[in-house]
Amino acid sequence: MALAAGERIAFVDGRLVAPDRPIIPYIEGDGTGPDIWRAAVRVFDRAVELCWKRKRRIVWKEVLAGEKAFKETKNWLPQETIEAFQEHRVGIKGPLTTPVGEGIRSLNVALRQKLDLYACVRPVRHFPGVPSPVKEPQKVDMVVFRENTEDVYVGFELESGKEETKDLLEHLLKKYGWHIRPDAGIGIKPISKFGSQRLVRAAIDYALARKRKSVTLVHKGNIQKFTEGAFRSWGYQLAKEEYRNRVITWEDSGGKPQKGKLLIKDAIADAFFQQALTRPEEFDVIATMNLNGDYMSDALAAQVGGLGMAPGGNINYESGYAIFEATHGTAPKYAGLDKVNPSSVILSGAMMLDYMGWSEAARKIEGGIEKTLASRKVTYDLARLMDGAEEISCSQFGALVCENMEE
Ligand code: NAD
Numbered sequence: 001m002a003l004a005a006g007e008r009i010a011f012v013d014g015r016l017v018a019p020d021r022p023i024i025p026y027i028e029g030d031g032t033g034p035d036i037w038r039a040a041v042r043v044f045d046r047a048v049e050l051c052w053k054r055k056r057r058i059v060w061k062e063v064l065a066g067e068k069a070f071k072e073t074k075n076w077l078p079q080e081t082i083e084a085f086q087e088h089r090v091g092i093k094g095p096l097t098t099p100v101g102e103g104i105r106s107l108n109v110a111l112r113q114k115l116d117l118y119a120c121v122r123p124v125r126h127f128p129g130v131p132s133p134v135k136e137p138q139k140v141d142m143v144v145f146r147e148n149t150e151d152v153y154v155g156f157e158l159e160s161g162k163e164e165t166k167d168l169l170e171h172l173l174k175k176y177g178w179h180i181r182p183d184a185g186i187g188i189k190p191i192s193k194f195g196s197q198r199l200v201r202a203a204i205d206y207a208l209a210r211k212r213k214s215v216t217l218v219h220k221g222n223i224q225k226f227t228e229g230a231f232r233s234w235g236y237q238l239a240k241e242e243y244r245n246r247v248i249t250w251e252d253s254g255g256k257p258q259k260g261k262l263l264i265k266d267a268i269a270d271a272f273f274q275q276a277l278t279r280p281e282e283f284d285v286i287a288t289m290n291l292n293g294d295y296m297s298d299a300l301a302a303q304v305g306g307l308g309m310a311p312g313g314n315i316n317y318e319s320g321y322a323i324f325e326a327t328h329g330t331a332p333k334y335a336g337l338d339k340v341n342p343s344s345v346i347l348s349g350a351m352m353l354d355y356m357g358w359s360e361a362a363r364k365i366e367g368g369i370e371k372t373l374a375s376r377k378v379t380y381d382l383a384r385l386m387d388g389a390e391e392i393s394c395s396q397f398g399a400l401v402c403e404n405m406e407e
Helices: 033-052 065-075 079-088 109-116 161-177 191-210 225-242 267-277 290-304 342-354 357-376 393-405
Strands: 010-012 015-017 023-027 061-062 091-095 121-124 141-145 212-219 247-249 262-268 287-290 311-315 322-326
Touching: 015 161, 023 033, 023 079, 033 342, 033 357, 061 287, 079 091, 079 109, 091 342, 109 322, 121 191, 121 290, 141 191, 141 262, 141 290, 191 212, 191 225, 191 262, 191 287, 212 225, 212 290, 225 247, 225 262, 247 290, 262 267, 267 290, 287 290, 322 342, 342 357, 357 393
Parallel strands: 023 061, 023 091, 091 322, 141 287, 212 262, 212 287, 247 262
Antiparallel strands: 010 015, 121 141, 121 311, 311 322
């Protein structure tokens, strides 16, 4: 009944235009997904209501993927789900089980590839009071742009000992003189100029729009010259060609950032991991490839209190398609226990509201989360690490965020 009242989000001249009653498809998720979704959707609706009374409201449309989809349709990722995300452009999802041995590598990867959601955007910052393994977690304030469609994630792999693997090894030896052990498995790592530059462009646009200080290209180009090294070169080339007056590269700056200009620099991945711990304040927006980005997003999230808190979005800035998501997994042993931390999906929803241009509601949600954490009434994962904390359930946490959003 509610759906009839909703409208589609439009995309005009490269910009999203959200109506007052946008239809937003959501996937509840597997395992603890329904628990965190129930807590989160109340927070989203309350934030919108507090900001705009009845003028604005999200019209939620459930779409299926994962176990629920398989039970109802015998398909892990039904075509209607993909089409709903295409039709409505912006959506949100909980965690999904990766079906083992079902011919689908990962539903998350499949969704990203089918919608060409090339940028995985993960803001990482510390909320006061959240337990952290480092001394000064408040110094971490980064946004990771991870390329989502290339790299070893394309899944072009051949298994050790198989006929086709032997064929390829023979070809590589004959044609290029490459000696590879005969019992090796082989994977392909494609990194293209197109893929690299559109990701770096998204990171630079984001940094400029939000007046961030720098974009760091993180790569392992000292070893992988024509893939990761090329990513670095293409990134710098794009920055110089398309943003000439608005950015300055580290090399051209003589090591000194210039006022009013966005600094573009790079770091080798291993050094980055070290410095993200020892000097995190030197990093701001990060642009990197798929595998580095996967490791980095989780390592940085751990630095500020773990995956239960970390939000994420997968975005194609050219089509406007975006799916925001809880970044943790399904935590199956807690499914249905109303126990886990819903912050990751709640903060992902705040990112989604920002993306739709409903930033007042996003700020309200962040404020509500901050106040709730400061009260030390938190879910088990945080309670066990916080002095003087009171453990509350997932739904109680959501309700408390709602209360704390009221001024
Ligand atoms: P997981 O994230 O489910 O669990 C890792 C640890 O973190 C567990 O101890 C879990 O209890 C805890 N945890 C996770 N989310 C939490 C939360 N919100 N609050 C408190 N604690 C939380 O990772 P896993 O066990 O490796 O994977 C389980 C399933 O999830 C697998 O099928 C995996 O493929 C899938 N997965 C999905 C996504 C996704 O959909 N984006 C991401 C990662 C894993």
